[in-house]
Amino acid sequence: MIKSHDMFGHPVQLNFNKEGHNKNTFLGGIVSICLKISMFVYVIINIKKLILKEDNDLTSAEFLLRHEDLEAMNVPWNDLKFMFTPSI
Numbered sequence: 001m002i003k004s005h006d007m008f009g010h011p012v013q014l015n016f017n018k019e020g021h022n023k024n025t026f027l028g029g030i031v032s033i034c035l036k037i038s039m040f041v042y043v044i045i046n047i048k049k050l051i052l053k054e055d056n057d058l059t060s061a062e063f064l065l066r067h068e069d070l071e072a073m074n075v076p077w078n079d080l081k082f083m084f085t086p087s088i
Contacts, residue, residue: 002029005036 006024008031049055 002026002033005029005032007032007035 003024003026006028008028009024
């Protein structure tokens with residue numbers, strides 16, 4: 001039963017034992033089952049996040065500029081697209 005889940009079976013040209021055209025192994029079946037379970041859990045966790053609106057954080061970057069540095073670069077204040085937001 002576990003061999004039937006093997007996603008990594010090697011194709012075989014001779015089919016003398018009527019087991020199909022792939023050579024499936026027990027280890028390949030175990031690895032395939034583990035991958036299927038982990039993919040299922042990953043999808044369920046992300047669906048839960050989507051439905052319950054979890055992990056919905058916005059990130060931003062902060063860069064500190066000194067007024068003297070801006071004057072030294074001769075950058076007009078109007079060309080700077082600052083967005084001032086309150087810090088939380």
